[in-house]
Amino acid sequence: MKIVVIGGVAAGASTAARARRLCEDAEIVVLEKDAFISFANCGLPYHIGGDIKDRNALLLQTPESLRATLNIDVRTGHEVIHINRELKQLTILDRNLDKNYVESYDKLVLSQGADALRPPIPGIDHQKIFVLRNIPDMDAIIQQIDEGARKAIVIGGGFIGIEVAEAFRQRDMEVELVELQNQLMPPLDCEMACDLRYHMESKGVQLHLGSAAKEFIDAVGKVNVVLDNSLTLVADFVVLAIGVRPASKLAIDAELKMGGRGGIKVDSHLQTSDPDIYAAGDMVEVTDTVTGEPTQLPLAGPANRQGRIVADNLFGRASQYRSTQGTAVVKIFDMTAGSTGASEKTLRRVNRAYHKVYLHPSGHAGYYPGTAPMHIKLLFEPEVGTVLGVQIVGYDGVDKRIDVFATAIRAGMTVFDLEHLELAYAPPYGSAKDPVNMAGFISSNFLRGDLDFWYAEDFPDKVSNGMLLDVRGVKEFEKWNIPGSVNIPLRELRSRLHEVQKDQPIYLYCRVGFRSYLAYRILKQKGFEQVSILAGGSKTFNCFCRTALATGKPGVPFVSHAEEKLAETPDALKNA
C-alpha cells in the first residue's frame, strides 16, 4: 500500500505518523509545498512577541526526524499541481529543482490546511502587507521589526489579529487594529467581547472597530491604510489577519464534492467523494456538534484528531469523526476569552430556541489572592436544559471552565447535571460552588420557575411598562444606576414592600444578579406576579456598550476582597 499525504503540518503529520504505527510495511510519502513540516503554527505570534525565545522550538519535526523514527518519506518544497484520479497519479512540482514529476498513490490524503485571506482591496499586494500562517511569514514580520519598524496596523480582530497585536506591544511597537465588525473576537456574542475592547485599549492598542480597510497606498517605505470611514492610518507595515480559506484548489480541480462553505465534503470516516481520497484538517467541512449543520472551523485540535481517524480508515478501521463544537480560547494580554458550542448569534441564525443566563463568579475563592470575576454566558435548550453553548471572558480559570463546559456539551449534559458536577475545590483553584455549578444553579432555577429574567437588550423599551427596581446599596445606587430606576436596598425590601406597586411588572436589578434573585423570591411569595431580574446584573448590562451608561472600564482584576465584599454582601452562595 502506498499512501501519499499532501500537506505536512497538523492533520497531515498526524495521519502519516499514525499510518506508520498501524502499518510498518506501507509506503508513506508526505508532500509539503513549503519548506517546513509539522511546525507549531499556533506558536508563531509568541515568537514574534518574544515569549518563545527559540525559533527552533516551533519546529516540532523535521523531514529527517520523521524518516529516522517513522520511516516516512517527507519531501518539502514539493507542490502537487494536479491529481489524476483515474490513473491515481499526482503531478508534482519539485520546487527545489524546478521540475515536474509524477507519483502514483493507492490512497491519497488531502491536508493542505487553509490559506490566509487576501481580499482584492486596491494596494493589497504592497510589499509591507504580511499574513501570518507559517514560519517564513513569521520570519518576514520579525525582520521588519528588527529593521526598525515601530508601528504596525493589524487588520482583523479575531484570534490571530489579537495575538499579533499583543506580540507587537510586547516589542514596544505602536499598534492600531482594524476590525470590520463592531466588536473584537467575532465568534463571541458582542456583549461578551466588550471587556476585551477596554482591556486591549488599556494595553495601548488603538482600536478601529466597525471599520474596513478600503485601500493600501505606498508612502515612501511606509504604508497608508485608508479606512471606509475616510480615516487614513499610517504604519511601517500591515498584518492581514481577517481569516482563512480552505486550500481547496486541488480538490476542486479534481472535481471532488465540495461543501457549501468552501471545504471538502467528507463522510464521517473523512472519506471524500472519491473512495481512495481522504481529507482532514482545515480543508474539510465538518458537522457542528450543536446545530448539526455543516460548518468550516479551522482548529488545531480537530485537525490532529482527524489525522488519526484518516489513518485508521486507510487501514480498514472504521473510526469515525463525530463533530466539531468550536471550542476555542485566546489570551488577550492579562485576559482570557473562550467559547464552546453555539453562540447566541448562531442559535438565532439557525432559528433554534434557547434560554440564556449570565453570571460573574470568581476564578477561585474570592478571599484567596489573584482572582477576578469572570463573565460567563450560558445558552441552553428550553425545558430539557441541554447545554448549547458557553462563552467566558475573564482573568483566571477561564480555560478550565471552558473545558468543563466543552466536556458537558459532548456528554449531552443538561443544566440540571451541571448542578451536580463535583469539581476540584481548594481556595487557590476554585470555589465550593464552582462557577460551573453556579451556572447550573441559576439555569435550573430558571427552568424550574424559581426565577425569571429580563435582559439588558430589553432596556429601555420593553421595561418601560413597569418599575425598574435597584436592590443594591444606596452608595452603589448613587455611583451608577439605570436611568428611571428606583432604589430599595435588599436589606430594606421586606419593610418597604408597600413602596412597590403590585399592578405592574417589577424589573429588578443589582450588580451581578444575586441580590435581585433574593428580592425576586421575596416579591413572588408576597403576591407580586410579574417580577423578573436583570440577567447578569449591571455588570452584564454595561457590556452592551451603551456608552452613556457604561463605565468605560473592564472588569478590574485582582480587586481586594473587601471591595468585592462591600459590593456583593450578602452572598450566601459563597460559603466555603
Add this chain to the structure above:
Amino acid sequence: MKIVVIGGVAAGASTAARARRLCEDAEIVVLEKDAFISFANCGLPYHIGGDIKDRNALLLQTPESLRATLNIDVRTGHEVIHINRELKQLTILDRNLDKNYVESYDKLVLSQGADALRPPIPGIDHQKIFVLRNIPDMDAIIQQIDEGARKAIVIGGGFIGIEVAEAFRQRDMEVELVELQNQLMPPLDCEMACDLRYHMESKGVQLHLGSAAKEFIDAVGKVNVVLDNSLTLVADFVVLAIGVRPASKLAIDAELKMGGRGGIKVDSHLQTSDPDIYAAGDMVEVTDTVTGEPTQLPLAGPANRQGRIVADNLFGRASQYRSTQGTAVVKIFDMTAGSTGASEKTLRRVNRAYHKVYLHPSGHAGYYPGTAPMHIKLLFEPEVGTVLGVQIVGYDGVDKRIDVFATAIRAGMTVFDLEHLELAYAPPYGSAKDPVNMAGFISSNFLRGDLDFWYAEDFPDKVSNGMLLDVRGVKEFEKWNIPGSVNIPLRELRSRLHEVQKDQPIYLYCRVGFRSYLAYRILKQKGFEQVSILAGGSKTFNCFCRTALATGKPGVPFVSHAEEKLAETPDALKNA
C-alpha cells in the same frame, strides 16, 4: 413551618439560605455552638501563611448579615445538647449565658460537620498541641508564631497537614511533618505521591514518612514528639492534622440510624431514619460514584450542594443527591495534586477489575514558557473503558484536567469518548492533543489491542523471563537505565532487529512511553509476539521509590524546551 438547623458553616448555611429563598414565611433558626458561622474553613491555612492578609476575608457571613438579608435567626454560642424526637424539641445550652433552654422544631437539619481527630496518645492534651478546624484554632496557632515560635511539627500528611506545613514555611519556620503511611496524601496511590515528597523536601520541610507519634512530652515550654521509630522531635508547638470524624454524638444519642463509617445514614433525599430530620455535609454517609459503596468524604463542594438539596426537600421538592466521587485538589508549594473517582487502592479493596495507564504530558504546549510535564494516572474499566478514576500531580494545568476528568466520570464517559473531547487549545493553555485526549488515545489503543503494558511493579521478578529493551538514545541510557536492560535506540531499531530474539518476551521502555510505543508497533508487525511497554516509562518507574534507581528529584518544572526535546524526540503527537 419552623426549621431548625444545627451547625452554621457550609452545609448548614446553604440549607438555611436556600430554605429562605424557597419560603419567605418559614421560621428558620440556625444554632451554632461556636462563635462563627459560614466562615471559609478551607482558607484557614492561607491566613496563617500570609497569602490571605485580612482575617475578615474569611468571615463570609455574620449572624447580622443573615438576619438582614435572609431573615434568618442565627444564634452563635448555642449548643444543642439533646434532641427529643418524640416531642420534636431540642435542649440547647446558651454558652453566652451558660443557661439551658428548649426549642421546638417542625423539621430539623443536622449539619455540625466533623471534628478533628485527637487519638488517645499519651500527652495528647499538651497545651502546645493544636488542630485547625475553625477560626479560634487558627487564631491560637497564629498567636504561637507571633509570640516567637520558630519550629512546628505537623502530624499528618494529608490536605490540611500539607497546607499547614507550607504556611509555616512561608512564615520562615522550621517544619517537620510526620505521616503514618509511607507517602504523603494518602488518598493518592503511593507512586503518584512520590514527587510531592521530593518537592516538600526541596522546600525545606523535613518529612518522617511511615512514622507515628507515640507520645508527647512537655519540655519547658516546648513539646517533644516521640516517634514509634524511637526518634524524638522537639518543637515549639504541634499541629495535629490526621483527619476528621463526623460530629455525630447528637445523632447517635437520638438513635438515628448510623452508617458503618461513623456518619449518619440518609436516603437520596438526605432524610435520616427520622422523617422530620435531615442531615448534610461532613456528617452524612454518601454513596461513592464509582464503587457504589457507602463512604464518608468530608468535602466542601458536596456539603454546599447537599445543603441546597435538604432545603428543597424541606419544602416538598424531591431533589436527590446523586453521589460523591471524591474530587479533590491540593496546592503543595509550586505543585498541584488532584484526584477524582477511585484510586487503584480503592479498586483493589473492592475487588473491581480495572486497567491503568500513566502519562506525562505538559500542562500546555511545550514550546510556550511556563509549563512542565504532569504525571497522570488513569484507571478504567476493562473492555468498555468507562473512566473509573484519575490522579494527577504536576505544576500547571493540573486542576483543569482533574475537572475535565471529573465531568467525564459524572457523564459515564469511556476512554474512547476522551479521544473525541474538543478542549480549548492555544499555546498558553493546552496542546492540540490535550492531556485528556492523550490519556484517551493511550487507553483506547490498549483496549483495542494496539499496545500492551508492563508495569513498574513487575520489576524485577515478572520481567526476568525476557529482554528488557531500552529504546531511548545512547546518552539517556548512559545516564540512567534499568539494571539488566539492553539499549537499541528507536532510530536504529529497524536496522538492528536481528539483535532482538523472537522466542522471548520483550519488555520495552523509554522515558515516558511514546518511543516504546513506536518500537512496539514495529516489533509486533515484524513477528515478535510477546511485546509490552513500560507504562509511563522511566518517569513513572522512578516514582515507585526504588531508592537505588530513583533520581531523588521531582519532575523539574519549567525545563527548557530544548532539554525536553532532546529527551523526547521524536514525538509526532505533539504537533501543534
